[in-house]
Amino acid sequence: MHRFNRGMLLAFAAAAVPSGALGMTVHPTESAGPCRVIGGEKLPPETGGAKGICTAIERAINERAPNVRYSAEVRVLSTSSLAVDVVADGHKLPEQKLAVMDRNLNSGSLERFARALAELIAKTRGV
Numbered sequence: 001m002h003r004f005n006r007g008m009l010l011a012f013a014a015a016a017v018p019s020g021a022l023g024m025t026v027h028p029t030e031s032a033g034p035c036r037v038i039g040g041e042k043l044p045p046e047t048g049g050a051k052g053i054c055t056a057i058e059r060a061i062n063e064r065a066p067n068v069r070y071s072a073e074v075r076v077l078s079t080s081s082l083a084v085d086v087v088a089d090g091h092k093l094p095e096q097k098l099a100v101m102d103r104n105l106n107s108g109s110l111e112r113f114a115r116a117l118a119e120l121i122a123k124t125r126g127v
Contacts, residue, residue, distance in 0.1 A: 039076035060118035
């Protein structure tokens with residue numbers, strides 16, 4: 001007759017339980033270089049989606065602060081709002097938000113927001 005070791009039984013039980021990562025909700029992300037978009041599926045099609053916002057940010061920063069190394073994490077909150085966390089030359093900037101009250105986000109609102117973000121980076125980094 002086999003005798004079960006309580007520790008072995010616990011080890012087998014622990015191995016049978018899925019890890020916490022498998023049970024977590026995964027939010028779709030899209031990355032384009034230093035820009036990462038979470039929830040890009042919420043963006044209206046006319047914005048160009050995740051690629052559209054990252055392209056606008058990259059273009060604006062390259063024009064206004066070309067030598068600043070940055071990363072941007074864009075969280076799309078709804079079809080009319082988003083929040084962005086930016087790290088520029090190793091310094092975390094305050095969260096930036098965009099909300100459009102009378103319509104959905106569009107390519108024009110994203111372009112203006114990207115230019116304002118680039119201006120903030122330039123001023124903060126002394127460019």
